[in-house]
Amino acid sequence: MPAEVGRLEQALRELLTRLEDPRGEGLEAAWERCRSAEAELMALLERAREMGADEREELRGGVQRLVRLNAVARQAAARSQDGLAAELVQARRKHAQVRGYRTAEPTSGGSCDLAG
Numbered sequence: 186m187p188a189e190v191g192r193l194e195q196a197l198r199e200l201l202t203r204l205e206d207p208r209g210e211g212l213e214a215a216w217e218r219c220r221s222a223e224a225e226l227m228a229l230l231e232r233a234r235e236m237g238a239d240e241r242e243e244l245r246g247g248v249q250r251l252v253r254l255n256a257v258a259r260q261a262a263a264r265s266q267d268g269l270a271a272e273l274v275q276a277r278r279k280h281a282q283v284r285g286y287r288t289a290e291p292t293s294g295g296s297c298d299l300a301g
Contacts, residue, residue: 187240189229190247193222197254204261226251 196218203215230248233241 186247187229187244189222189225190244190251193219193226193251194247194254196222197251197258201254201258201261204258204265209265 196215200212200215200219203209203212206212226248229244233244236244
């Protein structure tokens, strides 16, 4: 397997791990590594015409693995995005509830009922 394919495969696997981390730590760095490895792979693909048949076949197999791994990463990113969207909706609802809660003014003689 060409080194460029291996680097991108490793970067995609790391990205998948970061996407599954609920805190999202290291996600941006993992994404940048994917982009860098992708640029190397594109340069390799441009040189593919100069390769022998066996090398091209090996490259083709590696690219097919990358395509499948990329599909998994896209699905994981979509799930992560959906989860973040749901959290945002929930946070907005809670914010609206808190904003709608008003304590009685001290001069009004009212009370603040925290149980209700």
